[in-house]
Amino acid sequence: MLFAAFFALLVLAAGRTLxxxxxxxxxxxxxxxxxxxxxxSVPAQRGTITDRDGVILATxxxxxxxxxxxxxxxxxxxxxxxLAPLLxxxxxxxxxxxxxxxxxxxxxxxxxxxxxxxxLALHIAGIAATPTMRRVYPRGALAGQVLGLVNTEGDxxxxxxxxxxxxxxxxxxxxxxxxxxxxxxxxxxxxxxxxPGARVALxxxxxxxxxxxxxxxxxxxxxxxxxxxxxxxxxxxxxxxxMANWPQLNPNDHLVPSLSALENRAVSFDYEPGSTFKVVAxxxxxxxxxxxxxxxxxxxxxxQVANRVIHDAEEHPEETLTTSEILxxxxxxxxIKIGALEGxxxxxxxxxxxxxxxxxxxxxxxxxxxxxxPLDKYSGSSMGNLPIGxxxxxxxxxxxxxxxxxxxxxxxxxxxxxxxxxxxxxxxSHGHRVISTTTAAELREMLRGVLAPGGTASEVSIPGYxxxxxxxxxxxxxxxxxxxSESAYVASxxxxxxxxxxxxxxxxxxxxxxxxxxxxxTVAAPAFGQIMGFALPYLGIPPGS
Amino acid sequence: MTPPPPSAAAAPAVRPRSVPRRPPRxxxxxxxxxxxxxxxxxxxxxxxxxxxxxxxxxxxxxxxGLAAGLLExxxxxxxxxxxxxxxxxxxxxxxLAFALIGIVAMQLWVVKLGVGIxxxxxxxxxxxxxxxxxxxxxxxxxSGERVEQLAAARGMVVAPxxxxxxxxxxxxxxxxxxxxxxxxxxxxxSTSTGFAGSSEGAAxxxxxxxxxxxxxxxxxxxxxxxxxxxxxxxxxxxxxxTTAEGSSGAAEGSAASSESSTPVSGTAAETPSTSASxxxxxxxxxxxxxxxxxxxxxxxxxxxGGGVSAGGGTQQPxxxx
Numbered sequence: 001m002l003f004a005a006f007f008a009l010l011v012l013a014a015g016r017t018l019x020x021x022x023x024x025x026x027x028x029x030x031x032x033x034x035x036x037x038x039x040x041s042v043p044a045q046r047g048t049i050t051d052r053d054g055v056i057l058a059t060x061x062x063x064x065x066x067x068x069x070x071x072x073x074x075x076x077x078x079x080x081x082x083l084a085p086l087l088x089x090x091x092x093x094x095x096x097x098x099x100x101x102x103x104x105x106x107x108x109x110x111x112x113x114x115x116x117x118x119x120l121a122l123h124i125a126g127i128a129a130t131p132t133m134r135r136v137y138p139r140g141a142l143a144g145q146v147l148g149l150v151n152t153e154g155d156x157x158x159x160x161x162x163x164x165x166x167x168x169x170x171x172x173x174x175x176x177x178x179x180x181x182x183x184x185x186x187x188x189x190x191x192x193x194x195x196p197g198a199r200v201a202l203x204x205x206x207x208x209x210x211x212x213x214x215x216x217x218x219x220x221x222x223x224x225x226x227x228x229x230x231x232x233x234x235x236x237x238x239x240x241x242x243m244a245n246w247p248q249l250n251p252n253d254h255l256v257p258s259l260s261a262l263e264n265r266a267v268s269f270d271y272e273p274g275s276t277f278k279v280v281a282x283x284x285x286x287x288x289x290x291x292x293x294x295x296x297x298x299x300x301x302x303x304q305v306a307n308r309v310i311h312d313a314e315e316h317p318e319e320t321l322t323t324s325e326i327l328x329x330x331x332x333x334x335x336i337k338i339g340a341l342e343g344x345x346x347x348x349x350x351x352x353x354x355x356x357x358x359x360x361x362x363x364x365x366x367x368x369x370x371x372x373x374p375l376d377k378y379s380g381s382s383m384g385n386l387p388i389g390x391x392x393x394x395x396x397x398x399x400x401x402x403x404x405x406x407x408x409x410x411x412x413x414x415x416x417x418x419x420x421x422x423x424x425x426x427x428x429s430h431g432h433r434v435i436s437t438t439t440a441a442e443l444r445e446m447l448r449g450v451l452a453p454g455g456t457a458s459e460v461s462i463p464g465y466x467x468x469x470x471x472x473x474x475x476x477x478x479x480x481x482x483x484x485s486e487s488a489y490v491a492s493x494x495x496x497x498x499x500x501x502x503x504x505x506x507x508x509x510x511x512x513x514x515x516x517x518x519x520x521x522t523v524a525a526p527a528f529g530q531i532m533g534f535a536l537p538y539l540g541i542p543p544g545s
Numbered sequence: 546m547t548p549p550p551p552s553a554a555a556a557p558a559v560r561p562r563s564v565p566r567r568p569p570r571x572x573x574x575x576x577x578x579x580x581x582x583x584x585x586x587x588x589x590x591x592x593x594x595x596x597x598x599x600x601x602x603x604x605x606x607x608x609x610g611l612a613a614g615l616l617e618x619x620x621x622x623x624x625x626x627x628x629x630x631x632x633x634x635x636x637x638x639x640x641l642a643f644a645l646i647g648i649v650a651m652q653l654w655v656v657k658l659g660v661g662i663x664x665x666x667x668x669x670x671x672x673x674x675x676x677x678x679x680x681x682x683x684x685x686x687x688s689g690e691r692v693e694q695l696a697a698a699r700g701m702v703v704a705p706x707x708x709x710x711x712x713x714x715x716x717x718x719x720x721x722x723x724x725x726x727x728x729x730x731x732x733x734x735s736t737s738t739g740f741a742g743s744s745e746g747a748a749x750x751x752x753x754x755x756x757x758x759x760x761x762x763x764x765x766x767x768x769x770x771x772x773x774x775x776x777x778x779x780x781x782x783x784x785x786x787t788t789a790e791g792s793s794g795a796a797e798g799s800a801a802s803s804e805s806s807t808p809v810s811g812t813a814a815e816t817p818s819t820s821a822s823x824x825x826x827x828x829x830x831x832x833x834x835x836x837x838x839x840x841x842x843x844x845x846x847x848x849x850g851g852g853v854s855a856g857g858g859t860q861q862p863x864x865x866x
Contacts (some may be wrong), residue, residue: 045673056684061677062670113674136677138684178659185663186656207689214690463707533706542711 038177039191043133046171047092049147049160052241052419055206056138058147058161058251064116066108072126073098079124086119087111094196109152113116113240124265132514135161137251143209144249145264146202146364146417152254158262160200161251163365167421170197181503200401201420208290211534215527216246216508223513223523224236229265230527232535235407235496237428237503238415240362241535255385259419267360269365270393271509274474275361275456275520277389277399278335279406279443282327284350285342287439293324293446303333305384310336313473328449330456330471332388339387347386348375353413353434354402356394362415370394389485396492400507403470404493406443407502410435444468457493457525462533464543468502469495469528471520488512503541506531 020028049058073079080095087094087108097105107127109118116129124452135150148159156165173194178187208295210519212230219228223245232242243266249256263269285291300318302311312332326334339347351357357372371393373382385391397415405412413431420426435443447468451457456471476488492509508531509526517523536543622628631637685691693703 045677055687056680059677059680059684061681062674113670114678136681138681139688144687177663180656186659188659188662188666210689393823463705464705464709537704537706539708540711544711 018032028534036179037178040175040177041131042173042175042194043131044172044194045196046133046135046150046154046170047168047279048199049168050199050201051204051206051209052239053205054201057143057202057204057206058137060133060135062113063110063132064108064113064119064129065132066104066111066116066119067128067130068105068107069103069126069128070098070100070105071103074125079127079523082124083107083119084120086115086122087317088115135251137487138276139206139210140252141248141250142206142213143204143243144251145245145262146204146243146266147251148262148365149249149251149254149256157256159251159264159365160202163363164198164200164418164456167198167200171195192226195302197364198422200418201423203234203241203417203419204243205241205539207537207538208242208531209244212242212244212531213246213248215530216244217248218530219244219508219510219523219527223510223516225510225514225523226509226512227265227269228508229269229396230506230508230531231266231396232504232506232531233400233404233415235404235502237417238401238404238413238431239428240415240417241504241539242531243417264364265368265509265511266396267362267364269396269509269511270368270370271395272392272474272476273389273394273399274472274490275330275335275389275490276334276403276472276492277392277394277469277495278327278330278387279345279447279470280350280354280356280402281335281339281342281387282323282433282446283406283443284347285338285437286323286442287435288342288346290341291323291338293442294322296320296322297326297334297337299326299334299337301333303336303384305336305340308381310382310384310388313525324446324449327470328452329453330450335375335387336384339383344378344383345375347383348373348378351386351392353412354398354405356398356402358393360395360397360401362397363418364397367397368393368395370398389472396509399492399494399509400505403496403507404505405431405434406440406447407468407496408440409437409503410440444496444499444502447495451495451525456519456521457495457528460522460529462497462529462536465497465532465536466499466543467495467532468499469493469499469525471525473518473520489518491518491520491523493520493528495525495528495532497536498541498543500544504532504539505534506535 011203019197043062045062046060048056048060050056070076072258076095076098080091080098083089084094089108094107097107103284108435110132111129112134113131119127120129135148135154137144137147144159146159148157148161148163150156154169156162156168161168165409171194174191174193176187176189177185180186185313209283212232216228219225224418228246229240230244231240233240243264245263245265247261249261282291286293297320298318299312299316301315302309304310310332313330321329321331321334323334323338325331326338342350351372356370359367359369361367373386373392382391401412401415404415410433411431412434414429416426416428418426445468447470448466449455450470451460457469461467470493472490472494474490474492475484476490477483478485490509490511491513492507494507496503496505506528508527510523510527631640
């Protein structure tokens with residue numbers, strides 16, 4: 001009897017084994033695989049962007065995407081009440097999401113990991129978290145347009161985030177996790193490891209950048225321009241130490257007001273440079289030996305070129321000005337006379353020699369190349385416009401690069417903003433000579449006159465330092481009429497210091513100042529003075545170096 | 546019923562005793578497992594023998610022969626007397642139990658290892674999060690704007706560019722001065738009211754402003770090609786002429802007076818007196834209180850240097866954002 005009972009049990013066990021192990025094995029294997037084996041994606045940490053001293057400008061932190069399967073949430077109202085404070089959303093908002101008739105809905109896209117952990121700790125059925133990375137810009141709006149931004153989907157949208165995306169994004173990894181019945185991982189296998197993005201160090205200096213942006217902010221508050229931009233760079237190396245835009249952009253705010261707000265105007269703003277362009281005509285004539293700094297010119301109040309009459313900014317009787325004085329007082333008539341001495345062909349060559357009409361290659365996205373009138377398109381009046389910086393379009397970075405060549409002794413170097421990638425220094429441009437050291441020195445000396453008494457920026461000074469630069473006030477073309485506007489101008493100033501051996505260059509361009517003044521000498525030059533007044537001692541540049 | 550045959554019926558029922566009994570057979574030997582013993586044949590071993598090749602070389606056995614040998618060896622193991630005894634004996638039970646327990650233990654160990662790896666990865670993720678959060682916090686806290694605000698709240702101002710002076714290093718002379726300054730700084734420190742750093746000690750001794758106690762900042766910059774100095778003293782410009790970034794402007798001043806060959810323009814009056822005490826307070830929060838808190842010329846000098854270090858964290862002048 002006992003034997004029969006045991007035998008029956010044995011037969012039952014054997015039958016069950018046969019059923020589970022043979023007949024139902026494939027289905028059970030599938031279920032086990034689904035329940036116990038999961039392939040998790042391991043998001044790669046996006047590379048960090050730092051300034052030249054390692055100050056973090058952009059970094060990533062682990063985050064989670066919180067999603068819901070609404071039909072699995074049994075009590076949406078209760079769930080919304082518990083979730084809302086953790087998600088930083090209103091209860092009504094969460095309730096609306098949870099009440100959707102769909103199988104999937106995002107509740108939060110890039111929730112910091114600590115908050116996501118708290119959400120998961122609620123153990124609400126139907127709520128899941130997917131690991132991801134969240135881009136953070138610790139300094140907020142600092143260098144916003146330069147850095148660009150990464151949206152909630154993790155896509156780089158602008159700036160260096162966009163142009164260096166292939167370096168920064170890294171490679172997402174995949175990991176196979178086998179869990180036991182209670183969810184404990186008992187086996188973890190990296191199918192392929194994640195590769196973090198590269199660490200990109202910029203030439204920017206966070207303190208100079210901040211000061212530059214602060215000064216531009218003050219310009220914005222005082223003159224209410226359409227926008228403004230400033231570049232601070234080392235003319236000897238082409239390294240950009242500061243690149244500011246106004247209005248600012250905070251990349252942490254994913255809701256960008258407009259596409260134009262993303263633009264880095266230092267490289268994308270095409271404008272007619274006005275008087276700052278006069279150095280091109282003057283340097284060409286100096287280099288060609290047509291003039292010297294002391295060559296006298298008879299300067300009337302106005303001059304006729306073909307069918308156009310060009311005036312100086314202020315009425316004056318006919319006077320004699322040297323080349324230096326023409327630059328210092330920014331005489332339109334004098335610059336046109338120098339351009340006429342040079343001739344259109346030679347002038348056009350100098351325009352191209354300085355790199356106008358082609359992108360500088362600074363490595364920032366959205367760089368414009370400007371627009372230079374081809375020689376065969378010159379009209380009779382072109383040489384009445386072009387030497388004074390009207391009739392061609394340039395970008396601020398082109399102008400800063402050209403002035404750097406004057407500052408460093410005649411070498412035109414490609415500006416750069418990336419200092420190193422993963423600690424490996426990127427190559428600096430050796431550049432090529434555009435003017436002789438003598439011509440460059442003469443120009444620097446002449447440009448000192450702009451900030452000297454009688455110059456157009458004579459009110460700007462930094463105690464102890466000799467400054468040099470050039471003001472510019474350019475008329476803008478009214479898009480409605482196609483004619484130069486009577487009310488829209490671009491005020492600019494580009495200068496460097498110390499004048500004898502420049503170590504720092506700054507360009508300030510203010511687009512359409514509305515109130516107060518419109519002139520480069522009163523709008524942009526003071527901003528130049530404030531930026532340089534901070535940056536020169538900050539960098540330890542002695543006055544007499 | 547079939548009747549028995551007549552012969553059978555006639556046979557006697559009992560076997561007669563006269564029949565001799567067969568002798569008892571010897572007990573058969575105990576059977577043991579193992580390969581059957583081969584009969585040794587008289588002839589040569591033919592194919593199994595290795596044949597030396599010509600010239601002394603040894604010919605390798607044919608592959609088929611090696612495999613057959615292996616198989617034979619395996620068969621030998623399976624029919625081994627020792628194995629047979631092991632299986633039939635009680636030790637086998639213990640061995641099997643040990644092996645089973647070992648397998649289970651090993652599996653358990655693997656599972657524990659997996660759990661450990663999982664926890665380690667989780668910990669790694671946690672550390673990465675903390676690291677990221679800390680680096681972000683660090684970047685926020687080190688913002689120049691924030692430092693400037695904090696400094697302003699303490700009454701500091703950024704030194705104007707005109708208040709900063711640059712001097713050329715004088716090689717061995719500066720080195721000697723620096724060494725002397727350091728030595729004297731140690732003396733002052735020992736007599737100071739408990740501040741740790743030499744500069745603090747000097748700052749605390751600002752009540753005796755004229756006392757020579759050069760700061761460590763001077764010594765640090767002595768070897769540089771150009772030396773930055775902050776001559777922001779209001780009353781004793783000369784005395785502060787060689788002041789470096791350190792916070793002991795007073796001591797610097799005396800050093801400068803002894804080394805007055807370097808002319809320094811007296812633009813010190815441009816620097817508000819508040820800045821000095823500020824920066825010294827930045828480096829040593831209680832120094833102003835200890836040192837008398839009077840914005841003397843020396844303390845002003847101190848402040849410029851301190852402002853530098855507070856703002857930019859560098860040795861550059863006026864970096865203090």
